[in-house]
Amino acid sequence: MANGLIVPVILAGGKGTRLWPMSRSQRPKQFLALTGDLSLFQLTLKRLADPARYDKPIVVTNAEYRFLVAEQAQEAGVELEAVLLEPVARNTAPAIAAASLIASRNEPRLVHVLASDHNIALDDAYLTAIDTAAAAAREGRLVTFGITPTSPATGFGYVEAGEKEATGAHHVARFVEKPNEDRAKEMIASGNYYWNSGMFLFDSSVFLSECRALVPDVFNAAEASVKSAHEDLDFIRLGEEEFAASPDISVDYAIFEKTTLASVVPSPIQWSDLGAWDAVWKESPSDDNGNVTRGPVNLFNAKNSFVLSEGAHVAVNGVEDAVVIVSEDAVYVGKLSDAQDVGRVVKELAKNKDTAKLTEEHRTSYRPWGGYSSILQGERFQVKRLFVKPGKQLSLQKHHHRSEHWIVVRGTAEVQIGNTVQMLRENQSVYIPQGDVHRLTNPGKILLELIEVQTGSYLGEDDIIRLEDTFGRA
Template structure:
């Protein structure tokens, strides 16, 4: 009987180690950091293979639409998108997903757990390791992928084992916490240690049995949350009350470090968790001077540097070992070799009321219908750029504190105001008085772009009173 392998993509992380591009509202897994597609989409590309059933994705409610839309952009069918009502770390997330997979594919299914924010070179060695891990997982082993270290690394946990690259899964002798530099160098010299990649291959029934034995509170909460889950459009919302009872603990601590069935497949394919800007630089495509660039960038006499811009044109001259990351509302500058310290900067920004929002939201906000960018804010006025995807429409809504003017700059807009429908093309505009019931739609084949000028006393998103909404937000 053939083995059913179900990819489980973990896509709920809210990390800010790649600030200012990665923020809580749009973290690194959904950003095109190493090419034209996001890291999440690159993960989807790796599972577009005959080995796999359609993936299960687990994320949080805030990311539900971008998970579905980026999958659709890749032409990928998903088995389900599970929504965590609260963050409870990987033990609860994987336990809940395994419960769901067991119910829909059977306990004999094998689960390939994949973080959505890693960069992986899926070469022949990768697929050979995947096949060996599938066989071991089907035989009852809980398999992790151990990356052969290429340098002393203090940012990863390690696995001790006598596994060899290209060989079968071998028993994990012990897990090692993130070491200091001296300990990392010693482990590299000793050999027999591997980076803990955070990728796993798990027999569904075997994993759930170990979860029930070693982490009963996590298992019980996850199982109850799945059994009481409800469908919401194309998503499955895990039950909030029961899921919240799960301890906040990683699957490594809860299960892998306690089980007698942990094994490791040793690999040496190119891999990075892209956990810092220096990792992005190391894994980027560098020019002859060692520079990695993306976006509108001009360099003169610059070497060994990372310069990325998603908005303004950035010009850098006469520098070495510098990271410059520019967005439309923040710029981060550091030595590449010290870029891991961005976390300290984020903590300082988050602690101040006037800068806290810079760690949470982008000036450009993405919605299931498109999104908007803040252009200008003033006393009793605000200017935004709205973009609406072809065939999409915003909710039917009204405001209590503001009126709006819409000016079409690209595409065709279908505007409903108090039941009257008007079609607008480029350079045409319309006024929406305070309190009117209105809706914006894009009936065309190209993206609609318009300038929105708001006037009034309050512009918060909580002044949107939704009456009808095709995305379930009314």
């Protein structure tokens, strides 16, 4: 192996729904700051900033999240080896196979596969588990991490540890699907069952050999998609037709449950998949009554509850076991103990055309140059707040169906309309007629904020004709 360092492969393409209304398909939970100032993805990157163990990470995501990945990695001060873009969702087996091929282009490497949205304490127990898994992987084992269970959780799969190996890992006796509570209690009482964490560590050559032997359709699709991949700015786009030919299958089903090389490292680490609001509540500091609050919140006579607000002031009185989540444009109220039901609620909302948008988009949408918030919308008008990062610019564009008025409220704007370029400062405005080619740039050192008033017969985001774009979207 090249330098003995482990190559992290971070899977960051998921679209979790059980943390709605905060997590939505356009900005899912891995990119949200749920436990502090950093997003879960950034916390994952920080955990891997260990030059004695890890090389630069490879991130697997999709085109929709590519700029979020790049931006948050830059904010965290972490340099990435590569960002692979899945053209279609095909579950974890082909994604990990493609990443392993990229990681081992020159020679076999140790690969650590991990999710982007788990909360893990970086302590001695964690580092010991990583070193044990690496030792087993160097012996040709495909290693999964078994989390020491703290409760008979029914939302996780389990793995049974068998014979102990010289490295300290154990042969995998078997994997168990999500059990009912009674069965989970029995397994925990036996002392040799662990939560299946979804983290893996292996030698890339061993993994790819098993992938080729056990699921050749997955291997062939991944290999072909890597061969036909092309660079797009700082990203690598896997071949769409080739990748789409892969079966939609998880790495657990495809390889780990079939191979004879599977090992498990019992890992008594502080770990949570933060899969629902009750998990976030458990991972957060609480008051003397077991309450967790975020944002402008007041509680009265409340116990064991979680209340979060993004803006509106929330007062909650006389509740227990409650979860109240107030986003910019939606509110969820339910029992904290029924937090797993949020996913079902989102599915029902997605079926209705009047509420489906709430499961996909936030009122604030993020773009590689900044973003915008929708403030007010009428029959032939719309008001937005635009924010543009220092040094960034929007695409050179035009609209067929709308005109725009821009009013600068903070910072300095460079505005191009046709062949004319002008500078606007606070309290100055400009009018962009329908059909005129235009571009907005922030040449300053602080965030540029504008109020945009759109008028016209059609105000959809798809009425943008990009003629030139810094971010490759033209």
